[in-house]
Each structure stands twice: as structure tokens, then as C-alpha cells.
Amino acid sequence: MILFILRRLLGFAATLLVAALVIFVLLDLLPGDPAQFMLGLNATPESVARLRMQMGLDVPAPQRFLGWIWGMLGGDFGMSYTQRAPVGELIWGRLGVTVPLSLLAMGVSMAVGLPLGILAARRRGKALDTTIMIVAQTGIAVPGFWLGMLLVLAFAVNLRWLPPGGFTPWDEDAGAALRGLILPSLALALPQASILARVMRTALVDVTGQDFIRTARAKGLTMGEAVWRHGVRNALLPVLTILGLQFAFLIAGTIIVENVFYLPGLGRLINTAISERDLILVRGATMILIIAVTLTMLLTDLAYGLVDPRLREGASS
């Protein structure tokens, strides 16, 4: 088990290192002079030279790359040129929106998707199953941000139950902050819940045909008990993989949905950074996203190994 964890940790670190290298090469080496690029054509040579100094462009690239990595290990992501603040601080401030939003969306997606999937599998071939699967088929096809626009129209403008957008900071009014995240999390979660319901149903239907369910039935359990005690637990294995993937994509998805609700999250920060050509901020923010995605994958892998001992042995694929 320790070997398994070590291998995964090593893979995690290697992925991040290569990802950092790719980002560094893309943003730092390719397009001529980044300082000139950031300041635009009208910049004076002096201000370009000053920015070059500030960005440390006067030292060789390998040294700069290592400096960047070393800084990030200590939580230093560099200084944003346009915002005149440490990138780490800027990102940290935005995570207070993006992270709770992703977690909330994940929770909603599970709370809606898993029971519907189980219900559909238990009523396989019946009208309820068909209905749930038609709804799920539609849900998968709905872009989350468009669903967000519809939710604003219905629940914020027409019914006036929830705010249409914007965000109250947590320390000001936690209740209002949470209310501001309800519609965005629904917009993110419902398409994901549709996928989850389908996966859960398929997995449970597969498991229900297995011998150990028949054994459980032979021991005197009703079908419902057998499926609940033995089936669901086994069917959760493939579901776990999807959950990991989904959370990774939810983090990326929040960037799009934040725009619908004017939420001051990571997505808005990145948008500003791109339009103001703040490459240092773009670099830090994309790195944070990749760390989040890779970390999710790592945790999924570890959880999988914990739940299913068979995977620890042949850990190659």
C-alpha cells in the first residue's frame, strides 16, 4: 500500500513539473519579449527594461524556470504587473468563490444524480426508468452556462427567490454569500448529475447480474436488501472514477459559469489577466487550475486503491 501511494505521489509530482515546464515554455520563451508583449507597442524602452528586470528576464531561462518552481513551492507565484499585488494573494482571494462553488456543485450533483441512477436501475425497463433516462439524456446536452441564464430568468427575475448575480463576501454575510452560490451551483451540477445518473444506473445494472447478488438472495435477503447492501457498494467503484473526473471538470466549468452570475472568482481574474496581457497572472492562475485537476485525479486514484485492494497490486494502468 505504501508503495502504491508513493508511486502515485511521484506521478503527481512529475505531472505538475512537466505541466509547469509546458506553461513556462509557452508563455515565456515563444513570443519574443514578454515584457514588450505585456506593455504593448507604445511602451518606452525604459519601461520595458524596468519590467524585464522586475520579471527577472535578465537571467537565463533555465534559472528563471527553477526560480519560478522554487517560488511556487514556497507559495510565491510572482508579482502581477497590472494589479501590482502578489499573484498568490490575488488567486487566494478568488478561491473563496471558486472552491465553495465547485464543492457545492459536486454535492448537488451527487445528491441528485446518484439516487436517480439507483432508482432507474431498480425500476429497469419501467416507465420511471425511461423517464429518468430521457431527462438525463436532455440534461447532458444542456450547456451549464445556458442553464444558468435560464435559472436567473426563472428564479431571480420572475420569482425573485434568489439574487440574479454578484457575490457578498463570506465574512460580510455568510448567508447571503451562500444564497449567491445556489443558482450557479445548480447550473453547474445538473448537467453533471445527468451523467452521474446514467453511470450509476449502468454500473448498478451490471452489478445486479453478478453471482454475489444471487448468493445474497439465496441467503434470504430480498432483492432490495441485496442490491442495497452488496450491489450499490460495488457499483460505486466505476462511479468513483467519474466523480473524480467530474470534480476536475467542475473546477474548469466554474470559470465559464462565473461569467453568467458575475461572480468574482478565478474565471473573472483570468479574463482580466488575459485582456490586460498579464502573463505572470495567467501563468499562476493556469498553474493553480492544473494543480487542482491533478490533485483531484490523485485523490481519486488513492481512494480507488483504498476501496478496491485489487488495484494496488498491478498499479500500471
Added chain:
Amino acid sequence: MRRLLAHPSLVVGMGISVLFALLAMVSLVWTPFPIADIDIGRRFLGMTAEHWLGTDNLGRDMVSLLMAGTLTSFVVAAVAVAIGVGVGVPLGLAAAAWGGPVEWLVLRLSDFIFAFPAVVVAILITALIGPGAINAIIAIGIFNIPVFARVARGGALSIATLDFVAAGRLAGLGNAAIAYRHLLPNILSLIIVQGTIQMSLGILAEAGLSYIGLGTQPPETSLGLMLKDAQSVFLIHPWLGLAPGLAIVLIVIGLNLAGDGLRDAVDPRLRQVQTNVA
């Protein structure tokens, strides 16, 4: 052919997809009104005899915009699938045919690419060269590579143990020839099924990227860009946002049904799971 028609979801899905694809193609040679035809005096018209679906905030005809937008969405998704197939399938086949270190490398590479969601790739490219439809194509295409590599490898591995492959090896064929002559033809149906599913994911992803300004730019139009344009006036003129959104939903349902139907027609045992791109 009759075997294919026996799957209702395939027929319905193909019907919807082909219908939208045709509408999109027609926009190349004819739209009811030119999409660059801005006329503020005619804006926000409801449905009229002249403008079936009304006009947008710049007075452009919605039917024309939808047709041209659908074309962009299809093209972006299709080229991205082509990138995924073109790079991913050879990688997957190589992994299956050579095994060993080649396989290890391909698997690690596809793991690695999974760490870059399409949004992140699009952000990086946009920061470098500015926004455009090409960014969306590259971002979604890169996302597609490991998907096809895995499908190709999985399919090829299940075939590689069959007798005719062994016969090919005895006849002196090398790994590359085995992969090209024996493995590739046998996994084509898998690739087509996956291609249909990635098309639908690509259309969703294009919409998301264009919506946040990382994809298609004016004067071009796409379904995602139409939603971005509709955002500011959506609460007063919801129709401008409803129409392109519904088009996306219909196209994606069509493609997904077609994909599901194809898969059942090809091999009912292949129940695969799909996830979101963006």
C-alpha cells in the same frame, strides 16, 4: 443498413444531426439575410413573416445567424475530432502493437493531457495569440487526443490476441503493418462511435469557450458567441438566448442519440461513459 435502421435512437439522432448539418452547409451558399447585415432600426423584431425567428440586438436575422453559427460550431467540433483521431488513434495503436515502453509512454502522455482541461489550453493560447475559433479547435482537439488514444488502444488490445493477428505475425508482418492492416480496420467502428460522442462534447465546449470570449470572434458567429451576445439583453429579450441554446441542446441530443444508437448497433456490450470537456 436495415440492421442500423432497427435502432430507433440511431434513426432519430441521425435525423436531427443531419438536419442541422444540412442547415449549416446551406449557410455557405445562402442565408435568408446576410449575417453581416446590421440594421439597428430593425432590431429586436419578434417573429415576423420576413424574419421567422426575429432579429437580434443589431437587427441581424436570427435564422441566418443560427445557420451560420451552427456551421462554425460543427466545423470547430469536427476539426477537433479530426485532430483527436489523427494523433490519438496512431498513438493508441502503437501502444497496443508495440507494448512495453511505447505503451507506458502513451499512457503517461494521455494521463498528462488529462491534466489540461480545454479551458486551460484555451486560456494559454488566447493569452499568447489572442482569441479566435482556432483556439477552440486546438484546445478541444488536444482534449480529444487521449480519448481516442485510449479507445484505440482498448479496442486494439482486444483484437491483438485473435488468431488472424497471429497469422499476420507468422507471415512476417511487423508491428506497424499489423497495426495498419489488421488492428485499424477492426476498430474503425469504435472510432466512429467515439467520434460522434466527441462531436457533441466539442459543440458544448465550443459554446462554453466562445461564451467567455476565448473562442469564435465577431464578425464570425457561432452558437456560443450568439449566447454571449444575448447575455446583456437576455432578461429583456430572452428569445435571443433561448434560440441558440435550444439549437445546441437539440444538436447535442441528436449526436448523443446517434452515438448511443451506433454503439448498440455495432456492439451492445460497449457501454461507455462520457464526461464533459469544459
